Structure formats: structure tokens, C-alpha cells
Amino acid sequence: MSDPTSMSSAAHVYKRLVPQPLRSAAAGTVPLRVRRKVKRGLARTLGRREARLHRRALRRVRKAEFGHSERRITAPDGRVGHIHTGLTIDLARRLDHDLVTFALDAADIPWFAVPALDDRRICLAVEQRDKGAVRRALRALMEEHTGYVVSVSPAKSDTETVPASHLKAWKHFGKAKVIRLTWLRTEPTENLWVGEDQGIEIEFWTVNTDLPQERLVGPRPNRVQRTVPSDALGIEIGLDRLSGYCDIDGDMDPTITLENFDIPRLEEITFPVDAVLLWQDATPWGEELLRAALRSLHQYAPWVDVVHVLAEAPVPGWLRADDRLDIVRAAPGAERALHQLPDLADHFLLLRPGALIGRPVRPFDYFSPHGATRPRRGPWNAEESFAPWTRAAYTATGRVTAHGYTAGPQPYRRDTLARLAAAGTTPPEPADGQRLPAVPGTHPMDGLVHHFGYVEGLADPSGEASVLLHAALPGIENRLERLLVRRDTQQIHLFGLGSEEAHRRGGTDAVHDFLRRYFPVASAFEHGEPEDPDTHS
Known part of the structure; x- marks a missing residue:
């Protein structure tokens, strides 16, 4: 029998060619075996036609030899x-x-x-x-x-x-x-x-x-x-x-x-978005974090225009500048003056060491169509309310803060940073999150900049969840395996890879193995032979 789902199946053709009154009359006058014989003959004819058309379509596909996998x-x-x-x-x-x-x-x-x-x-x-x-x-x-x-x-x-x-x-x-x-x-x-x-x-x-x-x-x-x-x-x-x-x-x-x-979508972002990566720790685990950040952009945010690596330490040999990667030598603390970075787009993502994108994202996830940033809200507690950044934010805006901001990739605007600098407001000095004994709270610069942007109408905080993990956390392997299996987390931030506790418990090695499995595909920014088996030591 020919395929019943085909638009030219025997049943379909029979109903199309034979009117309903004639079909009803035939059901009462023509013997059942005759009607079955006619239908089987029609099905064989249509089946041969369908097979011939399928072979013809298959020849066209095979002739092209297009899109074969390895x-x-x-x-x-x-x-x-x-x-x-x-x-x-x-x-x-x-x-x-x-x-x-x-x-x-x-x-x-x-x-x-x-x-x-x-x-x-x-x-x-x-x-x-x-x-x-x-x-x-x-x-x-x-x-x-x-x-x-x-x-x-x-x-x-x-x-x-x-x-x-x-x-x-x-x-x-x-x-x-x-x-x-x-x-x-x-x-x-x-x-x-x-x-x-x-x-x-x-x-x-x-x-x-x-x-x-x-x-x-x-x-x-x-x-x-x-x-x-x-x-x-x-x-x-x-x-x-x-x-x-x-x-x-x-x-x-x-x-x-x-x-x-050909009409702009409601959520379509028409302005370019760059990315800024901080390179601070010239260590094996620091290289792993830098490589993973580049791979996360390559895999999950291909819409990023130019990646700027703000290098406060000598860059690895496998990282070289090209049309889409800019390496800028900088002194420690240069992230507080990102608005002075040459050729940086007006809107950009800031990825500090350990900040990663965990699944496909759109520019709309970080910016609104009219240019406002969309930072992620973070937890709010007594420690946050008395943090130095909250006092700096109140001094800059005259408005008290009501929530913190979570870690991970941060959406920034150059004009927000420039307006803060013109007002003489300087973010408090942050600690190195990769050497702290626990997951830190709101980063001082993020808290000040996002609160200022919110008050000035330049930011619209959102609630997308992020996962923050410290490498010394007991059972870190199970947490990382869950992330690897699900792959449903938009933002990931890993802390403490340089802490003594993480090295002693094996957390740094566990994070290294996780990063190689979560981001197995080399980015377009890697050159030479970046796959060094000793980089996790």
C-alpha cells in the first residue's frame, strides 16, 4: 500500500476522483472483493509512483554531496x-x-x-x-x-x-x-x-x-x-x-x-556590543579561566563584535590579537576606567576572571533596545547593606540601595562610567575573587555603576538567575556535574581557584576538568597549541 500520509495516497485519490454519491452507490451494488481489488491496484500504482519520485529526490540529494558530517x-x-x-x-x-x-x-x-x-x-x-x-x-x-x-x-x-x-x-x-x-x-x-x-x-x-x-x-x-x-x-x-x-x-x-x-523585532538590538575580559592572574588556573571565558563567548554569544582583553599580566602565548580580539596592556585597577579604553563600543559585557556564559544568550538578555543595561539582581542582607559600595552609591545618587547585584558577565555603558568619573565618584577597591575563602557579595564597581545607572534611567535590573560556586566548596564535583548535564544556566561565576583550601581539597583540579568538558570547542581567538595537559597543575 502507498503511504497513507502522502497527499497522493490511494484513499485520498479515491475520495478525490469518486464523488460521495457514487461511492455510496458502489458500496451497495459492487461486490466487496471487486472494490478491494480496484483499491489495491490503485495503491500499487500510486506506490510505484511515490517510490519513483522518492528515488528521483534521493538522486538530487546524493549528487550535491552537501553538508556531510565527519x-x-x-x-x-x-x-x-x-x-x-x-x-x-x-x-x-x-x-x-x-x-x-x-x-x-x-x-x-x-x-x-x-x-x-x-x-x-x-x-x-x-x-x-x-x-x-x-x-x-x-x-x-x-x-x-x-x-x-x-x-x-x-x-x-x-x-x-x-x-x-x-x-x-x-x-x-x-x-x-x-x-x-x-x-x-x-x-x-x-x-x-x-x-x-x-x-x-x-x-x-x-x-x-x-x-x-x-x-x-x-x-x-x-x-x-x-x-x-x-x-x-x-x-x-x-x-x-x-x-x-x-x-x-x-x-x-x-x-x-x-x-x-523586513521589520525590526521588538527585542532586536541594533547597536554593536563588545566584550571586555580581565586578565589578572598569570597562573595555570588563570589561563583556564581566560580560555573558558573566550570559549563561552565563541559558543554562546557569537553576536559579540570585538573582544578586548585588558591584560594586567603577561598574556599567554596562544592568545594573539586579530580583527576581533584586541589586547590592551594595563596597570592593576584599570577596570575602573573602562570608558577610556580605545575603540571600545558604547555598550559592552565585562567578564572578570571566572565569569562565564553557560548557554545561548541574546543581546536583549543584557541590553534593552533603547540602550539601557539589564544587570542581574543579587541577594540582599545586612552585610550587603553596610558594604562600602552602598555608601558610595548613596553619595553618588542621594538614593539608598535596595538590592545587590550578582556576579557573572556584567552589561556596561561607557557613558555611565564617564558620568560617574566626571562626578568624581570612585568605586571602592575590590578584592581578588579568585583568592577569597568564600563567594563574595556584590562587586563594589558593579554595585555603584548599576545603582547609578538605575537611578539615572540607564539601567533596568532583571532577575535572571546565575550560579556562583567556590572551588573549595565541599562536594564541588557534584555541583559541577549537575551544571554539565543540564547546561541550562545562563550565567556561571567560579571563585576561589587560587585559594589554598581549593588546592588542598582538589577543587581547582575539579573546576579545570569541568571547564574542559563544558567548553570542549576551541574558540576563534586561540592560536597555536593551547591544549596543554599541565595547565591544571
């Missing part, structure tokens, strides 16, 4: 995964997009990108009348590049473990208004898996002729509009305009959308 592997849940050296989440997203659009183009199926509600995924739209051709093209693609398909609308996830090259993976396709295609990808160490919460979604748009101008209607809302003219002009657009998680160089490899969707 090798296939079995994922922890038993599904098929693909290994790619140097894998990043953004690279996986672009590879998924290119695979699907290639298959649609090869089958001459028109499509356009849609600004979906979920920023993690790229959404493509095709017309409902091309649904059968879409299934054949994508099933052929999945036979060469093993992936998975589920129905998003209506939601049906029981096929998520069935390879999409199998017919039974498409059993909900006939009624689906939106489907999602996913590929599981990893790097050679298999510590980083990508694809489970990403993928490419395909919406089936219908043609509406009720109005004088023919229109296409989407099956669900999106961030711009659900209805567009059927003759709307197609234009190129960077993937970074469709997803806030994408690299800022998305316009170098654009996709196609309709001119009606």
Missing part, C-alpha cells in the same frame, strides 16, 4: 548523531538551514523565511499545495543526513525517536500544519550536544482568494504578521535578523524572506 555516532538516548570538529550552536543552526533550503530548492519548491515566535529556531514557509513534494524532498534529505521530524501543530512528538527516512516518522504529516526537523550534532569529545531545542520548522501556508488581492495565510502567529500578499517581493536577510542568537555576520550568508517581514 561520521555518525549513537547519541546517549539511542538516536543517531553527527560529529563535526569545531561545532558551535550557531554553526549547527546554519547547517540545518542550508540543508533544508537546499532540498527545497533542488525540488523546485518555493519557500521564504518567517520571523518565528521562538528565537532559537529558524522557520520556513511553503504553500500547502506543495506539501506532498515537501515530504518527498525532506525524506530523501533525511536518508542521506539522518535526522528527525515531529508535528508541531497539532503537537505530536511520538515520532521524535524514529529516523525521518522511515515512512512511519511521517504518520502525522497529513494533518500537520507545522513540522520541525532536527539533527543531533556533537564535537569529537561528545561533551557538547546540539540540536535538541533547535531545528528548522516548516509552516504550510494556505492561499486566500476571498479578498480582491490574493493573500497567503500562515497557520500560526509570528512576530510580524500572519497574512501577506501572494505576490510580495522576496528579499535577502541575514539570519541574525530572524534570531537574536545568531552571529552578527549573518548577512554574509543570508536567507530569503518577503519584504513584509
